[in-house]
Amino acid sequence: MSEANIAGPKGAPAPLPRGGSVKNVYYSLLGLGGSELLGRILTTGAALVAIFSTVTIVVFITMKGISTFTTDGVGVMDFLFSASWSPDRPLADGGPQVGVLAFILGSVLVSLLAVSISAPLSITCAVFIVEIAPFWGQRFLQPAIELLAGIPSVVYGYIGLSLMVPFIREHLGGLGFSVLAGFLVLSVMILPTIVSILTDTLKSLPRDYKEAALALGSTRWQTIRLVLLPAARSGLVTGTVLGLARAFGECLAVQMVIGNTRAIPTSILDPVTTLTSAIAMDMGNTPMGSLWNNSLWSMGLILLTMSFFSILVVRYGVSKGGMTR
Known part of the structure; x- marks a missing residue:
């Protein structure tokens, strides 16, 4: 198959060649329009990875961070505006303090x-x-x-x-x-x-x-x-x-x-x-x-x-x- 047949008309994406071999598909992607598609796939994938990583970190820290208030029952105001920090204090001495x-x-x-x-x-x-x-x-x-x-x-x-x-x-x-x-x-x-x-x-x-x-x-x-x-x-x-x-x-x-x-x-x-x-x-x-x-x-x-x-x-x-x- 000639190179012209692989590339296709100018400005149009390269058609998939007959035969369906891996080599032919690879050459088709490298043809006119295929490189743009490949570039979009790579850049979109990288962007999705970055977005997913950021969202995952934010959600994880948020879920762990609010556990102090939702699970342990600590008041937000007590946590932020108290200077008493004794998280390991036993209950007999008044219980833990996490200001x-x-x-x-x-x-x-x-x-x-x-x-x-x-x-x-x-x-x-x-x-x-x-x-x-x-x-x-x-x-x-x-x-x-x-x-x-x-x-x-x-x-x-x-x-x-x-x-x-x-x-x-x-x-x-x-x-x-x-x-x-x-x-x-x-x-x-x-x-x-x-x-x-x-x-x-x-x-x-x-x-x-x-x-x-x-x-x-x-x-x-x-x-x-x-x-x-x-x-x-x-x-x-x-x-x-x-x-x-x-x-x-x-x-x-x-x-x-x-x-x-x-x-x-x-x-x-x-x-x-x-x-x-x-x-x-x-x-x-x-x-x-x-x-x-x-x-x-x-x-x-x-x-x-x-x-x-x-x-x-x-x-x-x-x-x-x-x-x-």
Whole structure:
């Protein structure tokens, strides 16, 4: 059979050749139109796998997370707004208590303080890379910052444990394991995320913005502050929220330097525990289906909800940024 007969008319899918052999069917798929069909099958299959995996994870965590309230009878308000955490307390002593307020406050405090430090530094670095020194900034500084994203979390934690914790203990007092050590480590870890997104956003801005501002007599600083940064607001929102989401979900590095004390902190020098640290420390030591284990899954559900909220904020920020341009 000739190649022309296999391919069929131009623009039409290749007909299945007679004989029905595997080789003929294979050649038919590779003909004009067959490759498009094969590509659609592969991409659709990959998309379905991604959707199925996401839905399965969400449903599984949700079902396990709500077991604390549906099976064990714990009140939602008691769970979220109580700081008493004694899941293994015997009934003779009052029964188990599973309030996670201290863990939530620890996660929020460490993450917000980390972002409050990292976001201004990221804006400064991105502006320097794109506008102040674009040649060696993009050639040396940006790769150096992006290299930070490839460093394992345990390395950050070990550096904080070896250098930061002793420094805080000797010069500021306390044990050294503290909120301060946690958010300083986190601020370095989320820096590449915010810098990369904001740098790409500044690079994607039309040159007309800058040229028009300079033509009107604006200085370079006025152009950056009044024109470029407002135009890059969507990238700033996206980078900051994604950095905050990573800070919420970070576990190992933070766990190594915060002290893991289950109490509400009153100072940045106090030790604290986050949601991720509590899950990592206790999950392997609890029987599946117990109140303690279900409570840890409920903490995971809280983290998942925070992630969804972050995604919604990013999408809203990007859409608003696109509308204002």
